[in-house]
Amino acid sequence: MATDQHPDPAAALEPGATLGDIGEFALISALTQRFPQGEQVLIGPGDDAAVLRVRTGHVVVSTDLMVEGRHFRRDWASAADVGHRAAAQNISDINAMGGTATSLTIGIAAPVDLEAQWLLDFAQGFADECALVGASVVGGDLTRGDQVVVAVTVLGACTVAPVVRSGAGPGDVLAVAGRQGWAAGGLAVLGRGFRSPRVLVEAYRRPEPPYAAGPAAADAGATSMIDVSDGLLSEVAHLATASGVRIDVRSADLEVPEPLHAVAAALGGVDPVGFVLSGGDDHALLATFPADADLPEGWAVIGSVAEGEGVTVDGAVRTGDTGWTHF
Numbered sequence: 001m002a003t004d005q006h007p008d009p010a011a012a013l014e015p016g017a018t019l020g021d022i023g024e025f026a027l028i029s030a031l032t033q034r035f036p037q038g039e040q041v042l043i044g045p046g047d048d049a050a051v052l053r054v055r056t057g058h059v060v061v062s063t064d065l066m067v068e069g070r071h072f073r074r075d076w077a078s079a080a081d082v083g084h085r086a087a088a089q090n091i092s093d094i095n096a097m098g099g100t101a102t103s104l105t106i107g108i109a110a111p112v113d114l115e116a117q118w119l120l121d122f123a124q125g126f127a128d129e130c131a132l133v134g135a136s137v138v139g140g141d142l143t144r145g146d147q148v149v150v151a152v153t154v155l156g157a158c159t160v161a162p163v164v165r166s167g168a169g170p171g172d173v174l175a176v177a178g179r180q181g182w183a184a185g186g187l188a189v190l191g192r193g194f195r196s197p198r199v200l201v202e203a204y205r206r207p208e209p210p211y212a213a214g215p216a217a218a219d220a221g222a223t224s225m226i227d228v229s230d231g232l233l234s235e236v237a238h239l240a241t242a243s244g245v246r247i248d249v250r251s252a253d254l255e256v257p258e259p260l261h262a263v264a265a266a267l268g269g270v271d272p273v274g275f276v277l278s279g280g281d282d283h284a285l286l287a288t289f290p291a292d293a294d295l296p297e298g299w300a301v302i303g304s305v306a307e308g309e310g311v312t313v314d315g316a317v318r319t320g321d322t323g324w325t326h327f
């Protein structure tokens with residue numbers, strides 16, 4: 001529902017045309033034309049704020065930033081990949097509460113000499129990822145910056161009570177859903193200047209969070225849940241701390257895909273399980289369930305919850321990397 005319509009500059013975009021060539025309002029128009037509006041949207045992009053219809057008694061909200069050079073590199077991923085990732089990492093936080101994303105806003109800072117096509121491809125990737133869960137981009141902001149920075153806010157809804165980090169209890173099992181460690185393998189490969197194994201590089205560029213697994217876990221009685229953005233062990237530690245329990249991860253139960261073995265060998269014989277234990281960026285889900293719960297499809301047990309505190313791997317505290325930290 002854009003009210004400030006301009007001709008779509010993508011239709012006649014000169015090759016290499018920059019943001020400076022196109023101008024702010026034509027760019028906003030071109031961006032919003034890529035964002036279809038769902039039936040929950042009463043007023044979408046184009047006014048001072050969006051207006052949404054709320055179906056449940058509560059709204060789930062999360063926000064995440066992506067900074068060029070830190071979360072992505074334009075020479076390592078296409079604009080569409082970065083768009084997919086920006087949407088995915090936000091939608092995943094709603095998934096990790098057991099909810100479903102409904103609407104997102106997207107703030108973008110970008111250099112004046114950035115190719116306009118990059119921004120439009122980014123928007124298309126973002127919109128395509130949102131479409132996987134039926135969410136709409138309902139607004140945003142556009143400003144000049146020295147590097148590309150993307151700030152996304154996502155709103156969602158839960159049909160049952162949200163699954164928080166603090167509900168794990170002794171006797172529960174720890175389970176994972178989705179790929180874990182693949183993106184870290186891809187990042188390691190790109191960091192060494194290689195482009196294969198392709199499946200890992202693609203996993204880094206475009207994560208595939210298990211969007212159905214969050215609501216399914218909530219329905220199945222999950223006692224706590226979190227998504228893996230930083231690293232499996234550091235996210236398990238968040239569950240353990242918030243819940244006041246000790247969580248043990250059984251390394252033999254972790255799936256280590258074949259390409260990770262190949263990368264680990266190529267990197268001089270490092271332990272491939274390390275990618276799974278401390279890798280981020282895949283947005284797998286971790287949840288605890290009562291021991292007698294029927295785990296929904298896609299979930300696999302990888303550990304157990306006991307009285308105490310902290311995280312152990314095979315009963316021992318693991319020294320070394322547990323996940324990404326910014327400071």
Ligand SMILES: Nc1ncnc2c1ncn2[C@@H]1O[C@H](COP(=O)(O)OP(=O)(O)O)[C@@H](O)[C@H]1O
Pocket residue numbers: 063064093229230
């Ligand atoms: N600048 C901030 N102001 C307020 N709350 C914040 C800020 N940064 C992080 N938080 C909150 O701290 C919690 C942990 O943040 P974070 O580690 O980024 O979680 P996630 O991995 O789910 O994105 C979240 O509830 C988040 O909303």
Ligand SMILES: Cc1ncc(C[n+]2csc(CCOP(=O)(O)OP(=O)(O)O)c2C)c(N)n1
Pocket residue numbers: 064065069070071072073089187229230279280281324326
């Ligand atoms: C170019 C590049 N270098 C390194 C990484 C790895 N990396 C950067 S931030 C991050 C953790 C997740 O980001 P964060 O901002 O902490 O997300 P949040 O936990 O708030 O969801 C990881 C694994 C990357 N994705 N891209």
Ligand SMILES: [Mg+2]
Pocket residue numbers: 063064065
């Ligand atoms: Mg965050």
